[in-house]
Amino acid sequence: MKTFRQRKQWLALLAIMFVFAACKGDSPTAPNPGTGNPPGGSPPPTGVTVTVTSSNATPLVDSTTIITATVTNNGQPVPNGTAVEFQTSLGLFTDAEAPSTIRTTTNGVATVTLTSSTVGAATVRVTVNNVSRTVGVTFRARPTEEPQPSTAPTITSVSPALGRPAGGEVIRINGTNFKTPVRVLFNTGGATPKEAFVVSVSPTVIEVITPSVDLGAGQQLESQVTVITEAGTATERSITAPAPFIFRADVLTPRITTASPNSGPINGGTRVTLFGDGFQAPVQVLFGSAEARVIDVKFDQIIVLAPPGRDTSADGSGAVTGPVDVTVVNINSATRATSTGAFRYAPKAVITAAGPTIGPSSGGTRVTIDGSGFDDPVAVVIGGVGAQPIFVSGTRIIAITSAVRIVGCADVTGPIEVVNIENGDGATGPDFTYVAQKPTIIGINPQTIAAGGTVQVTVLNAPPGANKFQFGTKTAFPSSAIANADGTTVFSVAVPLNFTFETEACIQGGVTGERQVPLDVDVIFTNLETDCTDTATDGLRVNPADLSCVLPPPPEVTLTS
16 A cells, blocks of 8 residues: 555656646647446446347348346346446447447346348357356348349440441441341431441341441541340330440541649659540650650550650750650551640659657647658558648648557557659658557545445546456446546446455454454556556555454353253
8 A cells, every 4th residue: 555655646746747748738638538337337246147148149141139138146136237248259239339338237137239241150248247148149141032034135245346437347236135126226426326237136146237427527436336126016125335336537646635643753654644535556655755665555545654754855864854745656657746744754752851750649640751752642651540641842741640549558650651642652751659548547546445335546548448447356347437638537436345355363352253354456457449557556455344353153051960
């Protein structure tokens, strides 16, 4: 007890220093109160009998089953408000949206609702004080119904999907449930669709000869292909191909409208998509005087990898920053197009310094990242967790850290990373450490109490979430938690009854007897989500319910006549 009081005074001094330091900087954020027994809950009795049942032992996945815990003591329901802890190995309890929750009894009964989106067996464990029972629930997959085959016609593809505007080419329309008589229409956007000549029809393939179309001033024309089956009958049906048929001129002239992204680092390698039309493979793409690597070519877009900026100058003058012209050449027709200043080379992103490199796991740390080559918009990842940029320039980024999940009460460490979203250029800086909030017990009131009484335990930096206490080897859950602005939380906890007390000799009326002596126990605080814990050694003295001297029964007297 003396050791704990000295430690309490020392911790109180640290708490005062912490508050003084907080006043000089940002005010600390009070942690959320933990969850435990609901307000008014009763301390779990000892020696109870627990029976666990489920309303449905084999529910379908994504459905629910009700888990019922019946708690009795000596054949009678335990007092209303007795805390019952539920834990499941699969799925979630709907009231807490978590795999564990605490409920209280009414007439000796506590219930929870269990659900799972995953097929499998769940073991539900119910704990009341030091008594645990389990029940099994198996979530089954939902049965599937065999789909009935459809008799409606479908079009899966048109091959080839490209043709000359003069027409006269044979194409195949692939699909299902084609029934004669059949008509095939090419709708090019005019008042009247053009009808193709049908060569042959089978249930899965229609062959037709394409009609002629007028391209006008364009280089290609898209046409919707429509098939009419059982044409002219009462069961006539119409279906349109999922992709249009394209009439395209034999000689195309390229045209560039934009490049995306339109900037990248000077060392090249940026994946750039050129949008426009009239692109006809094979093509050559130039950034200034440097040839880019072509990845893919379509009529209206080309994907390339940008060359290094140092190669874009005709005289090989070295590294280049700033805009360069982009040129596309259709090699077979020798036609070309140039877009002036379509791509801009920027300095490669580099992080030279960042700080601070340590902050609380609750987030909210303002981190300044210095360097070069930053190009808004940017993505910032700090310690493996996305951060919120609040300021971006070419040489500086300011971001706010997010909260991280702590496991095993261990700090989380990872690099500071920046990525330019438009061109994918990124840089990595120093590591950042999220410090787990270590709880500290700074007060217990009263420090001496009879078993079954309620104590107020004050904890500094108590993490949010479910918490529990141990008094020696006995476990108890708080009935309430009050968070204060100074970062402390006051928990109300009922001290268990089932302690084993040592005895000592006593003399009363000249007769020697024995009495139970008070017990000094450790008080241990544990956050069930982070596993962070703190111990107040011999922090509480527990008195037995009866401190009186118990005398042995008087000896039997035998009378002899």
